[in-house]
Each structure stands twice: as structure tokens, then as C-alpha cells.
Amino acid sequence: xxxxxxxxxxxxxxxxxxxxxxxxxxxxxxxxxxxxxxxxxxxxxxxxxxxxxxxxxxxxxxxxxxxxxxxxxxxxxxxxxxxxxxxxxxxxxxxxxxxxxxxxxxxxxxxxxxxxxxxxxxxxxxxxxxxxxxxxxxxxxxxxxxxxxxxxxxxxxxxxxxxxxxxxxxxxxxxxxxxxxxxxxxxxxxxxxxxxxxxxxxxxxxxxxxxxxxxxxxxxxxxxxxxxxxxxxxxxxxxxxxxxxxxxxxxxxxxxxxxxxxxxxxxxxxxxxxxxxxxxxxxxxxxxxxxxxxxxxxxxxxx
Amino acid sequence: xxxxxxxxxxxxxxxxxxxxxxxxxxxxxxxxxxxxxxxxxxxxxxxxxxxxxxxxxxxxxxxxxxxxxxxxxxxxxxxxxxxxxxxxxxxxxxxxxxxxxxxxxxxxxxxxxxxxxxxxxxxxxxxxxxxxxxxxxxxxxxxxxxxxxxxxxxxxxxxxxxxxxxxxxxxxxxxxxxxxxxxxxxxxxxxxxxxxxxxxxxxxxxxxxxxxxxxxxxxxxxxxxxxxxxxxxxxxxxxxxxxxxxxxxxxxxxxxxxxxxxxxxxxx
Numbered sequence: 064x065x066x067x068x069x070x071x072x073x074x075x076x077x078x079x080x081x082x083x084x085x086x087x088x089x090x091x092x093x094x095x096x097x098x099x100x101x102x103x104x105x106x107x108x109x110x111x112x113x114x115x116x117x118x119x120x121x122x123x124x125x126x127x128x129x130x131x132x133x134x135x136x137x138x139x140x141x142x143x144x145x146x147x148x149x150x151x152x153x154x155x156x157x158x159x160x161x162x163x164x165x166x167x168x169x170x171x172x173x174x175x176x177x178x179x180x181x182x183x184x185x186x187x188x189x190x191x192x193x194x195x196x197x198x199x200x201x202x203x204x205x206x207x208x209x210x211x212x213x214x215x216x217x218x219x220x221x222x223x224x225x226x227x228x229x230x231x232x233x234x235x236x237x238x239x240x241x242x243x244x245x246x247x248x249x250x251x252x253x254x255x256x257x258x259x260x261x262x263x264x265x266x267x268x269x270x271x272x273x274x275x276x277x278x279x280x281x282x283x284x285x286x287x288x289x290x291x292x293x294x295x296x297x298x299x300x301x302x303x304x305x306x307x308x309x310x311x312x313x314x315x316x317x318x319x320x321x322x323x324x325x326x327x328x329x330x331x332x333x334x335x336x337x338x339x340x341x342x343x344x345x346x347x348x349x350x351x352x353x354x355x356x357x358x359x360x361x362x363x364x365x366x
Numbered sequence: 367x368x369x370x371x372x373x374x375x376x377x378x379x380x381x382x383x384x385x386x387x388x389x390x391x392x393x394x395x396x397x398x399x400x401x402x403x404x405x406x407x408x409x410x411x412x413x414x415x416x417x418x419x420x421x422x423x424x425x426x427x428x429x430x431x432x433x434x435x436x437x438x439x440x441x442x443x444x445x446x447x448x449x450x451x452x453x454x455x456x457x458x459x460x461x462x463x464x465x466x467x468x469x470x471x472x473x474x475x476x477x478x479x480x481x482x483x484x485x486x487x488x489x490x491x492x493x494x495x496x497x498x499x500x501x502x503x504x505x506x507x508x509x510x511x512x513x514x515x516x517x518x519x520x521x522x523x524x525x526x527x528x529x530x531x532x533x534x535x536x537x538x539x540x541x542x543x544x545x546x547x548x549x550x551x552x553x554x555x556x557x558x559x560x561x562x563x564x565x566x567x568x569x570x571x572x573x574x575x576x577x578x579x580x581x582x583x584x585x586x587x588x589x590x591x592x593x594x595x596x597x598x599x600x601x602x603x604x605x606x607x608x609x610x611x612x613x614x615x616x617x618x619x620x621x622x623x624x625x626x627x628x629x630x631x632x633x634x
Contacts, residue, residue: 095542099457102450103473103513110510111476114487121490165386172383187387193614194394195571197591198607202393204599205400205408212396212410245390303480305574310595320482324578327486340483347480 115344121337134338144322144339151318154233154308155301158240162297165241166248167290173249174256185253188246196243200310203239204230207311231313239311240304247300248293255289287361295354299347319343397611401604408599419605429590429602435580436570436587438501443508443569448562450509451516456546459524470521474514484510485575492579499584504576508569515568516561523557559621567614 125131138144169188173181191199206213207229214226229235259282267277305320319339326336396410404414423429454473458466476484488507489498497503527550535545551558576586587606594600 093461093463096457096461097463099453100469100473103454103517104469106450106506106510106513107472107475110488110491110506111479111484114491115479115483117490118483118487165389168379168382169386172379184383184387187391190391190394193611193618194397195588195607195610195614197571197573197588197595198397198610199393201591201595201599201603201607202397202400204595205396205410205604206393208408210409242390242393245386303482305482306592310592320480320574323482323486327489327578333490336486340486343480344483347478351478 118337118340118344121333122341125334126332131334134334135342137335138338138342147317147319147322150316151302154236154240154304154316154318155298157237158244158301159294159298161237161241162244162248163290163294166245166252166293169245170249170252170256173253174259181253188249188253191242191246196306199242200239200307203235203242203311207235207238230311232315233312235311235313236308236316239307240301243307244297244300248297251296252286252289252293255292256286259285284361288358291354291358291361295350299350302347302350303343394611397604397607400601401608403601403604406601408601419601422600422602423605423609426602429587429606431583432585432587432590435501435584439504439508439586440566440570442501442505443512444562444566446505447509447512447516447565447569448558451513451561451565452520452558454513455517455520455524456550459521460529470517473517476510477514481511481574485578488575489578499580499582501584504579504586505569507575507579508572509565511572511575512565512568515564516558519557519561519564520554523554523560527553563617570613571610 122134123130123132125133138148173184173188176184194202205211208214209226209228211229213229214223217223218226227234229238263281263285264277267281268274272280303320304318305324308316308318309321320343323336323339323343326339327333330336399411400408401419402415402417403409403412404416404418405412454469458470463469484507488503492498492500492503495503529550531553532545532550535549536542540548571588572586573588573592576589577592580586580589591603591606594603
């Protein structure tokens with residue numbers, strides 16, 4: 064009797080031991096799997112998070128290593144800096160606006176076409192992705208120059224008398240940036256439009272709405288979350304542009320990123336560049352958070 | 367499709383779409399003809415044809431040196447970013463951690479930060495270490511930029527893969543690494559290769575970090591191209607650009623053809 068209970072006890076004990084082993088095994092397994100992410104996380108920590116922390120630190124200390132807000136004060140008070148921020152916002156808003164005007168009809172048309180045709184046209188939308196940024200910038204220099212193909216066509220058609228100044232200024236910068244950003248807006252927008260149920264619009268038409276009214280009251284609100292997400296992405300990426308304004312702007316369009324790069328070479332200390340970097344980062348994050356809130360609201364209202 | 371609006375009334379939409387597509391593809395299309403121009407000008411279309419700009423590129427020691435730097439950086443970045451991204455994708459997919467999305471987000475963080483900030487941050491760091499204008503520094507920065515692309519492509523590949531197959535191999539006694547290499551990897555090969563290709567292109571095309579962190583003998587091809595585009599425009603750029611277009615379009619095209627052929631032979 065006693066022996067039997069003893070045996071049962073040891074058996075249960077063995078099972079418990081087994082369960083503990085299994086659990087330990089499972090934990091070790093999870094640790095191993097987690098460690099597979101560690102090289103990537105280490106890289107992010109060492110090359111992204113730590114340097115940006117450093118950036119914050121450098122932006123608030125002066126040459127003597129004491130706390131200061133002079134680098135931020137300079138951004139606020141010096142006219143040149145204020146001008147750079149104004150230009151950055153002006154260009155970003157302009158590019159985002161033009162991308163909206165071109166991208167929405169394009170994505171709409173693609174979403175209405177049969178998938179086969181849309182697929183062929185999508186190759187055209189994807190083509191810029193397959194061409195290096197510098198290559199496209201070079202192509203725009205060729206296309207937009209004074210005796211370039213675009214000016215020739217405009218003059219030959221009698222639209223303008225004189226060749227226009229299309230490059231090495233704001234116009235060239237905006238054209239180049241729209242070309243880069245348009246696919247970033249069109250692709251997510253197209254994806255979200257494809258998932259809109261066409262029966263809603265047909266139902267509105269059945270109930271007597273004109274096509275225009277059905278579009279504005281039904282289709283546009285349904286496409287809104289995708290549209291806002293695409294516009295925000297466009298705007299944020301525009302804020303940090305460096306290459307296109309530097310080349311197609313021909314020195315006449317100064318944006319934040321160019322100023323940051325110049326500050327690194329210009330000043331003996333890191334402070335001014337770091338402060339500008341922090342401001343750019345904070346602006347980017349602020350726009351991102353605002354859009355997150357806005358999209359959440361739109362989604363909730365959509366339901 | 368809500369086609370209750372007649373096509374005729376939508377003509378403006380079709381015309382507008384056509385024009386926007388032309389706007390998008392035009393720059394990619396003019397580069398190759400420009401590179402074959404015989405003249406020392408930017409006139410398009412060229413009046414005479416020649417291969418002189420290709421010759422200029424291949425015979426210039428400066429362009430050649432820069433090309434080698436770029437190739438080295440891109441190959442090393444691919445060799446580093448592909449395993450890092452694949453390992454992370456596998457770990458997150460198999461582990462299904464509660465905080466998995468957080469790790470995923472952290473690994474994608476470099477996509478959210480403007481590149482100029484990554485560039486000056488890295489410049490600070492590598493200036494302290496005395497490593498500015500070295501290939502390892504460029505490779506590490508480019509790897510940071512490339513890992514998200516490998517992670518996203520391989521994660522997508524893993525979603526279509528049945529993990530039980532690897533469990534079977536392991537229950538039959540194969541060690542985890544062997545099971546992964548012989549059972550899982552061959553089946554997600556396509557997405558790993560696509561990720562590796564992305565990593566190569568990102569490193570090869572990277573400009574902003576290259577401008578801050580390379581120069582002189584160690585300048586990358588993009589650094590030299592940027593300088594040339596900013597100062598005087600030399601049609602050699604068109605030849606280099608055409609070669610770069612070939613570099614980015616041929617591998618996916620060939621890959622696509624191989625897949626097509628394989629599918630066809632499987633059907634027949």
C-alpha cells in the first residue's frame with residue numbers, strides 16, 4: 064500500500080520534472096529565437112539610436128561642455144535659418160499638393176481598369192523605383208534645360224515664346240521631387256482603392272445620387288485613410304530631401320538637410336548641426352503622430 | 367467596376383492618366399539614348415551616335431576606382447544584411463513573441479528617420495573611431511538601411527511557408543540549423559534572393575551617407591556622380607547611368623524569365 068502510493072508519488076514527481084524540463088526547454092528555445100534578432104537590433108542600437116541620442120546631447124551643450132540653448136536660439140532668431148525652414152515647408156507642401164492632384168486621379172483610374180491593364184500601367188508607376196535617384200536627377204537636367212526637349216516642345220507648339228527657366232530653381236526642384244514621391248503616394252492609394260467595395264457607390268447611384276455626388280459622398284470618404292497615409296508619407300520624406308534640391312535647385316533652393324550637411328563642415332563644433340537635426344527629427348515625429356491620430360479618427364468615423 | 371459613367375465622359379481621366387505615366391517613365395527612357403550621343407552636349411535627341419562616353423568611363427581611373435569602391439561596399443552590405451535580416455525574420459516568425467511587433471518596428475526604424483540624420487549620426491560616431499572614409503563604416507551604415515528590406519521580403523516569404531515541414535525534419539533528428547538550411551531555406555530561397563538584391567541596390571545607390579562619409583580615393587561612384595552633376599555635367603554620367611539601369615533591371619528580368627521557363631517545363 065505504502066509502496067504503491069510511493070510509486071504513484073514518484074511517478075507524478077517524474078511527470079512534474081518532465082513538465083519543468085519542457086518549460087525550461089521552451090524558454091531556452093525562445094531565447095535562441097530571440098537572439099536571432101540581436102544582430103539587427105544591435106546595429107539599430109549602435110548606428111541609429113545611440114547616435115541620435117548623442118545628437119540630442121550635442122545640441123544642448125556648448126564648447127565648454129556646459130548646458131546651453133544657444134544652438135536652438137540661433138535657429139529661432141537668425142533670419143537665414145527661419146528662411147530655410149520656410150523653404151522646406153513650402154517645397155514639401157507644394158510637392159505633396161501636386162502629388163495629391165496627380166496621384167489621386169491616377170490611382171482612381173488604375174483601380175477602375177481591368178486588373179490586366181492596371182498591371183501594365185503599374186509597371187510605368189514602378190519604373191522610377193528601378194532607376195537610381197542620381198540617374199533620374201541627371202535625366203531631369205537634360206529634359207528641363209533651356210534647350211531641352213520640354214522647352215523645345217513648348218516653343219514649337221507656340222505655348223511660350225521664350226524657353227522657360229525650368230531647372231536650377233524651385234520649379235526644377237519641385238518637378239524632380241514630385242517624380243520621386245508620386246509612386247510612394249500612388250501605390251498605397253491604389254491598394255486601398257482596390258479594396259473599396261464598388262457596391263456602395265452603385266447603391267448610392269440606385270438611390271438617385273448623381274455620379275459626382277456618389278463619388279464625393281461615398282468613394283472619397285472610403286478612400287480617405289489610404290489617401291492620408293500616402294500624403295503623410297510623402298510630406299515626411301520631403302522634409303528630409305537632400306539630393307534633388309541640391310542638384311535641380313542649383314543652390315537657389317536651400318532645405319534643412321542641405322543646411323545640416325553644410326553645418327557639419329562649416330562649424331568646428333557639432334552643436335549647430337545637431338540642433339538642426341533634432342528639430343528635423345521632432346518635426347518628422349510630430350507629423351507622424353498627428354497623422355496616426357487623424358487616420359484613427361477617419362477609420363472610426365468610416366465604421 | 368462601377369461603369370455607369372460612360373467611357374466618353376471619362377476621357378479626360380484616361381488622357382490625364384496617360385500623361386502622368388509618360389511623366390513617370392520619360393526620365394528612365396531618355397538616359398540610354400543620351401549615353402550613345404556623339405556630341406559633347408545635353409541635346410536630346412542626339413544628332414550623332416557613338417560609344418565615346420562608355421569609352422571615357424572605362425578609361426578613367428577615377429571612375430573605375432569609384433566603381434570598385436561601390437561594388438565592394440554593395441557586395442559586403444549584401445553579405446551582411448541578408449543573413450541579419452533573414453535571421454530576424456525567421457526568429458520573429460517562429461518565436462511569435464508578444465513583443466514581436468515592437469522588435470519588428472525597431473528593426474524598421476531606419477526607414478522612418480531622414481537619411482541625413484543617420485548620415486550625420488554615423489559621421490559623429492565614426493569620426494570618434496577614426497573610421498570616416500573607410501569601407502567598413504560605409505558597409506555598416508548601408509546594412510542599417512538594407513536590413514528592413516530583407517526583413518520585409520523574407521517575412522512575406524515565410525508567411526507562405528508551412529513550418530511543419532521543418533518540425534518534421536527536426537523530429538527525425540536533424541539539428542535546427544541543418545533543418546533550416548536543408549528544408550526551410552530552399553523553399554524561401556526566392557524571397558531571400560529578392561531581399562539580397564534589394565540590399566545590393568540600396569548600398570550601390572546610396573548617396574547621402576556616401577557624400578558625408580567618403581571622399582578622395584575612397585569616394586563611391588554615387589559620390590563622384592553627385593559632384594559631377596553639381597558642377598559641370600559630363601555626358602559620361604549618361605553612360606554610367608545606362609549601366610546602372612542595366613544593373614537594376616536585368617537581374618529581376620532574368621529571374622522572372624527563369625521562373626517562367628521553370629513553370630512552363632513543369633506544365634509540359
